[in-house]
Amino acid sequence: MPNAPTPNSPVPNAPTPAAPTPGTAASCATRAEPGLRRPGRGAVAALAFGQLRRSPAAFAGSAAALFLALAAVTLFGSLFAAAAAAPAAERDPAGPGLMVIAGAFGEIAVVVAFFVVVNALGFAVRRQHRELALLRTVAATPRQVRRLVRGQVVATVLLMAVPGCAAGAFAARRFLAALQQRGMAAPAVRVPGTPLPMLVALAAVLLIALAASAVAARRISRIAPAAALTASSTEHGRTGPPRLLAGAGALVGGGLLVRLAATRPADQPDKAGQAALLASVVLLVAVALLGPLAARVVAAVLGAPVRLAAPRSGWLADANLRGYAHRLSAAVVPVSLLVGLSGTMSIMTSTAAHAASRAAAGGTSVTSATDVWLRQAELAMLVCFAAVSTVNTLVALTADRRREFALLRLVGATRRQLLRMLTVEAALTTAIGVLLGSVVAATASAAFSAALTGSALPAVPVATCGWIAVGAAALTVPAVLGTGLRAVAGPAAELVGGGRD
Incomplete structure (x- = not known):
């Protein structure tokens, strides 16, 4: 019977740890061990x-x-x-x-x-x-x-x-x-x-x-x-009670601001507009806090047709999105921020301009050309912030999955299959973010329209809203795929073992 290895003897055929x-x-850690x-x-x-x-x-x-x-x-x-x-x-x-x-x-x-x-x-x-x-x-x-x-x-x-x-x-x-x-x-x-x-x-x-x-x-x-x-x-499997309570509080606060915007007098359109825009920001904070719950539900609905259209990559992408709800929420929030703020500003501007064109007298400060310019300048600034947040978040989340991609490669997945899976995930993330952001934009702009025109049906610029959705996809898909190309590069065994980061 061979001698048993002593505690300090090397284990036969043991892998050599990668040098730090x-x-x-x-x-x-290596220097601090003694x-x-x-x-x-x-x-x-x-x-x-x-x-x-x-x-x-x-x-x-x-x-x-x-x-x-x-x-x-x-x-x-x-x-x-x-x-x-x-x-x-x-x-x-x-x-x-x-x-x-x-x-x-x-x-x-x-x-x-x-x-x-x-x-x-x-x-x-x-x-x-x-x-x-x-x-x-x-x-x-x-x-x-x-x-x-x-x-x-x-x-x-x-x-x-x-x-x-x-x-x-x-x-x-x-x-x-x-x-x-x-x-x-x-x-x-x-x-x-x-x-x-x-x-x-x-x-x-x-x-x-x-x-x-x-x-x-x-x-x-x-x-x-x-x-x-x-x-x-x-990642945590459940959303903690403090986050749920904070999300519920933000949801209630956003609802109160929506009510405040809708009840402003018609001669105070500036205050109605600011209240509606602030309501959209607070509602987007609620989306960020309650995102894991909302994203999982929406992903379950949108994932079914994707699994039918792409049985392999679609099934894997849908399973990843629903299985990692917090990661999905983190990816969806900046897209929702981009769509929600851009959509709210665009619909409010269109509603104000439409109301001015129907008015017999001249427009007020909200419906004047200078105010339209102000709202466009504010929209450009907010879009810049949201775009930076979207790209930064998606790049960080995708780069964080190197070891996950390496494990998939070790069990037989090819780089092309992984990129196809990431494409489906990016498309689903964009769809979920656009949907949640559209709900926020519709709620806030409906309140502004109710204050300005007496009707909760705002004037929606369809072409502009379409370009907003296209812009969200143009930011999301290249950011995910560009980072994914780098994340799937290199030896899979080395990535799994932590040799590279």
């Missing part, structure tokens, strides 16, 4: 900035979201500063005035910008779950993990501070000049040279980013070290 990449958390000493403050800081240097693409989405947020807050802060510094006699020309315009634009744009930042930072931390889990297994404390994430966030914010604030200040001057050309701001009003709006923007975005990173790092830092590594590749 220098500078990563895995290499830190004494399992906790990484010091300097080591944690070096690892945080090392991740930024080694994998800048992993933080590109966060950087883009932070850039837009800094630019948006600086833009509207500069307009507020310009209105406050203007002489009293020139603050309110004919029209709503610069302060009112900045407030009406800012309250929606800043909320959406912060939503995009929270979403982007959440995915940036999620992509590092394996690295953070490895740190936990080599005695890194939860506080050190949170400090690492905070260091990355602060570094990214500071890197984007100068270009973001500069872009916001430039946009404020251009926007003010456009308002002056249309008689909506006094000619003597100027954007002051004070850095206060930039400092306020930097402080606000930094606070939001730190809060978002703290929430994102909470899961990986609070669970046991042994469970952290397993948790990095799994």
Whole structure:
């Protein structure tokens, strides 16, 4: 009988573990094994900035979201500063005035910008779950993990501070000049040279980013070290009660705003429009919170014809979407945001223009040409935010599935079959996002139409809405397939073993 292996003897035919990449958390684990000493403050800081240097693409989405947020807050802060510094006699020309315009634009744009930042930072931390889990297994404390994430966030914010604030200040001057050309701001009003709006923007975005990173790092830092590594590749199976309660609260709040918009007097179309647009934002937040439930139901309905049309790739794509409800919800939310905000703005503008054409007298501020221009400018800004969120989310989610694709390849799936499956998944994700966003847009615009015309049937620009759906598909499908091409590349066995990331 052969001798049994001793605890320190090598196991026959055992696979040789892959060497850790220098500078990563895995290499830190290798160096820390003998004494399992906790990484010091300097080591944690070096690892945080090392991740930024080694994998800048992993933080590109966060950087883009932070850039837009800094630019948006600086833009509207500069307009507020310009209105406050203007002489009293020139603050309110004919029209709503610069302060009112900045407030009406800012309250929606800043909320959406912060939503995009929270979403982007959440995915940036999620992509590092394996690295953070490895740190936990080599005695890194939860506080050190949170400090690492905070260091990355602060570094990214500071890197984007100068270009973001500069872009916001430039946009404020251009926007003010456009308002002056249309008689909506006094000619003597100027954007002051004070850095206060930039400092306020930097402080606000930094606070939001730190809060978002703290929430994102909470899961990986609070669970046991042994469970952290397993948790990095799994998702929760159920939606927790706090999220359900928050989603129900957002749904009720959105309903109250819809009622508020619908009951505005006909001579207050501006207030009705802002209430309807804010209602769409709150309802989209409810979609984000209740997304796993709603997406699973809609996927079950839309998946049946897909399984019939494509028995193999369609069945696998439908099973993936329904089996990973949280992942599907995360992919659907930015598409819903894009469609919901764009559809609401487009239908409201069309409804206002249609009401003006039927009126015997001239249009009000909502139906004038200058107001149509304002709504188009706001629409362009919101679409920009939503597009960044859509691409960032879909790229992060698809890149996170490398090991899943490798396992499918090991059991016989080809790269072409995987790409065909991803195409079906992208099409279903687009359809679900367009459907949920359309419901939100229809609800909010119906309330605006009821206030403006007395009828809950708005004037729907069919061609524009069709182009919105096409634009959502043009963002979703290439983002998923482009990332999928890279994710299925490389040796499958190496990807499954964690040799590549």
